[in-house]
Amino acid sequence: MxxxxxxxxxxxxxxxxxxxxxxxxxxxxxxxxxxxxxxxxxxxxxxxxxxxxxxxxxxxRKLIAMLAVEFVLILVLGVCVFGLSKIGKLQNLGVDPDEVGQNEDMDANTAELLKGYTNIALFGLGSRTPGSLGEGELSDTIIIASINNETKEVRLMSVYRDTYLNRADDTYGKCNAAYSKGGPKQAMEMLNTNLDLNIKYYVSIDFTALIKTVDLLGGVEIDVKEEEIDAINGYMYETTEIAEKAEDDSINPYNDFITEPGLQTLYGVQATAYCRIRKVGNNDFERTERQRRVIEQIVEKAKSAGLGTINSIIDEVFPLIATNIPQTTLIGMAASMMSYELGESSGFxxxxxxxxxxxxxxxxxxxxxxxxxxxxxxxxxxxxxxxxxxxxxxxxxxxxxxxxxxxxxxxxxx
Structure with missing residues (x-):
């Protein structure tokens, strides 16, 4: 034992x-x-x-919506406001939804019940190369978004990345390695195999998407703790390098280091470094909470942003999103956007x-x-x-x- x-x-x-x-x-x-x-x-x-x-x-759990879900909302909002003209900016990694495997021996009652839900896997990647969303990348964030097709309620389940599971190739270890070994297809099959699910759609994003979004919204207000300062500044070196690789004017890679605790505005690189802190507090679990704080701020600012800002975010962020959700499905989601209700969230x-x-x-x-x-x-x-x-x-x-x-x-x- x-x-x-x-x-x-x-x-x-x-x-x-x-x-x-x-x-x-x-x-x-x-x-x-x-x-x-x-x-x-x-x-x-x-x-x-x-x-x-x-x-x-x-x-x-009430806030766990957040890191990858924010970009799903931006994706749907973009389709709703700007139509199909923006969809071409999204990455397509060639994953056919109908070829994503699931357990053929699933209980018949469970299989029938799942037909009433649209389940989407959301992956936040620790990519060191902007826009690199395929095999070889570890999924730092794994969230299952389950949409009730009748009530439009959305429930979220965060799968802790270090969970010991079958990685859908008969090897066992940390579940986040499934994405690195076989991209989003194997990562979805990992979830289906271990959890008796029918996921066939995914959305993947990387660090750079978060950096750009925060900068375009003018930063986020975060109450930084004394013990977090050194960790933020340490992560800013690598995060700044990632930002510079993007070669985009919307990113400011030269943010000042954090010098004191308290409520303050964090810009893209700073906020992303803050989200990456792991060895302060309760490791992965507290890091998830930091991510939720940042995304909660993003959601609030996005609500009051003008169409011009939303358009800029879509133009900058869509190329850093990969998904296999069909256009017709996206259009249907956009049409029902006002009916969606974010329900409870939990962790696995x-x-x-x-x-x-x-x-x-x-x-x-x-x-x-x-x-x-x-x-x-x-x-x-x-x-x-x-x-x-x-x-x-x-x-x-x-x-x-x-x-x-x-x-x-x-x-x-x-």
Whole structure:
């Protein structure tokens, strides 16, 4: 057993799952793959620490819309305002939506339910070359945007990039490497394979898109902490180099270094460096929160920006976006733009532990089946999700590799 965890340790194996398959009724179906102890009312038992910190996590989730979603909104807004004349600026990496693989052994009820949703994978890339959005790039941000086709509600699930999963090529490791190995197609298949999803559309962006957008909007107001200053200034060296490679007048690569804490205006390079801070605070989880702060500011400024500014952002940013969403689908999304409602957001995995695999620190779902069950309930209100044999097999492999089973975990860092 890895980690110093307390209570609720319950090993899962194929034999016990086969026994559970004989249960009938919605209650037994909800129990499958979920091994945390329940209280007298049938709810999961949480420690006092979890109860306190999950409240804090939920406040953070309200903003998770943000880093890649902002550029989806710009994309749709551009189609809505300027029509098809702007679509040609987008990158097309040749990924046919109909060729993106998914689990053929998915439960029939789940497959039917998913037809009522449009699921889009959003990838924020750590590209060091502006506009480089294909294979060879790691996905720093992975967000699943699920649109209810009937109600137009959009729910978001952020997949932590260090999560230990099957990378859709029968290798296991950090899930963000799937994009580097096989581009957006393999990254989407990674999500589909591990999570029983039907994703076939993606949107990818890179650092330079964020730099340009912030500068064109006149900067963002951020309350910088004392302990963040050195990290921001350190990242500004590399971020400035990226900006200079873009050779574009809309980028100001010579922003002053941050010298004092407090509320201040951060321009493109500064704001991007701020988003990249990782080793201050709670690592990846706090970095996600910083990204959300910046994008929240971008959204607010974009709301009051004139058409000229929006047009400039589209002209500058569209070439730094890759997507395989068809024109007809984009037009339909644009027509329904005013009906979209941003709902709740969450993070995956909810129940997790840490481990070192091949010399790297990874986030381990504890266990995968319990987390995928939670994901389907959150995104699709699916109370009777039943994991496919593929997900069950991956779950067993992760347990065998890491020794991490279903147990009480600290979910406070979401």
């Amino acid at each position: 890895l980690g110093n965890r307390k209570g609720y340790v319950m090993t899962t194996n194929t034999k016990s799952r086969n026994a559970r398959r004989k249960k009938t009724g919605n209650e037994s179906r909800r129990e499958r793959g979920t091994h945390r102890e329940r209280d007298e009312y049938g709810e999961y038992k949480l420690s006092r620490k979890e109860q306190k910190k999950i409240k804090k996590a939920k406040r953070k 995995p909810s129940y997790r532990s840490d481990a070192r695999m091949d010399g790297q620190q990874v986030v381990v779902p504890a266990d995968l089946v319990a987390n995928v069950t939670e994901l389907h309930k959150f995104l699709f209100d699916e109370d009777d999700y039943y994991p496919s044999p593929t997900v069950l097999e991956i779950n067993d492999k992760i347990i065998a590799d890491t020794g991490v089973t279903a147990q009480e975990t600290d979910s406070s860092s979401e």
